[in-house]
Amino acid sequence: MKRKGTLRQILLITDGCSNQGEDPVAMAALAREQGITVNVIGVLHEDTPEYQARGLREVEEIASMGGGISQIVYTRQLSQTVQMVTKKAMTQTIQGIVNSELQQILGNDYRVDDLPPEKRGEVIEVVDDLGETMDLEVIILIDASGSMENKLATVQESLIDLSISLNSRIGDNQFSMYAFPGKKKDVELLMDWNGRLDSLTTIFSKLSSGGITPTGPAIKEAIQAFTIRRSKRSLIRDDASSDEFLEESGM
């Protein structure tokens, strides 16, 4: 089968505002520049939702700068949300690519929406097809600050659910996972690149929650991890040309 390129995403799961290191909104902008989409899920506390208002504004800002999607949910809705946000962001990225292709053919300011409904169907079929068959790389960043402690079991469950959804696709998936703060460092690798997420139970038991929330450094670390993986891969395989196209126009 012909390779169709790779979509790269950062999935940030947090419950509040960062207080350490680089500005996460700026780091999200940096990620986007490199063709990586940043999606954010803000987890609400059932008992103190109003306390979090400030942190949640940050959630929206990170996602909007990172060209991704943000969603704020209560813990119990996490499973549905994680997979919905991931898939929707994939579609959005692909649609962005298709739109810019259309603009090259038909002129600036031309979008799928400007096509008559009869023609639109075929374009959407292409988007649908790419979403199903393209490879996907996701780095999951988990906020392990103290207030998240009693939510980690649900986070784990929702990531397993995400893996069920994504592994039902035709395209390949690779996941990697970091916690912030880690035991020894601000950002700690929990799981290196792996096709599945069902071995999470042991990983999560190793997590210990700390007091600081270094969201910015976590995004920075994820960008680096993508860069390293990319350079390794282009050494092994000469598929840089097909990837380049996506990196340039990833929006």
Added chain:
Amino acid sequence: MMHHQMNFSKSPVCNLTPGTVIVGKWHKNRYTLMRRLGFGATGAVYLSKDANGNKVAVKIGQDNMSITSEVNVLKTFSRVQGNVLGPSLIDVDDWYYEKKQYPFYAMEYLEGENVLSFMKGKREEWVGILLVQLLTDLERLHKAGWAFGDLKPDNLIVVGPPYRIRLIDVGGTTLIGRSIKEYTEFFDRGYWGLGSRRAEPEYDLFAACMIMLNMAYPARFEKKAQPEKQLAAAVNKSPLLKRYRKIVINGLFGKYNSAEKMRNDLVHTLSTYKKQAPVADQEAMSRSVRRSNQKKKKTKILFETLLLASFLFIVYMFYLVSQTM
């Protein structure tokens, strides 16, 4: 994609007032909204009147992607022979509202009742009959290369009389072999840990069995630590599902690889199942006894007719033989 109502419910096109007139950008058709029939992840459906005063259902969506792929599905459905899979598509267009463009489509308005409210007060044979009808449609859908995906009572309607179950919301319909586009946890095989979210007949059959469980437990139930055992116990404990027990268990655990097989088993159960001493239901019992007496009488007549026919045939053979000699 997932049913995610909190986003769309805030959209201006989700809360349009009755009397709002929608005119399509491309085809210039006019629709007057009468009332909202429902809303989901991808859009809101309104009962409307077209320019000639006919009732139609109009679905207005937020983003092009999901509305257009639903239109694609409805178009494919109209190519499947017989055309009873889902409502038929009438018009596809865009509407400008508050400086934004919203995609919409008009489809046949199916008047009917929600499956669960239809089942209220109905007896267990209706579970089987509705399921047989549903499986007939699913079999055709699967043969055409699609899985329905988001199969649940909200996406089904009972029209009639004569009563017939119909599929109404095609938002989850996915090409077989791909990942399910849209699903609802209670009816989703992946959620219960009983398989992937790959579109295939088994995925829909699991959901069909969960619909049966939903008929038995209208309030539904939460997932517990051992979902497999939990579902099996729920099936076994339900009086409504008693006669279908084996079939539901087989469907839940992926033992049927086609809707037709499950349908055949249901038809067989419906036509052969004998109720064990229905103490409370005297009238039904005497009715069924009367029926079985009639049946016995019928078979007796049939037997006598056959006997007479074969006798006549033998006589005729003798006659023929004697003629040639």
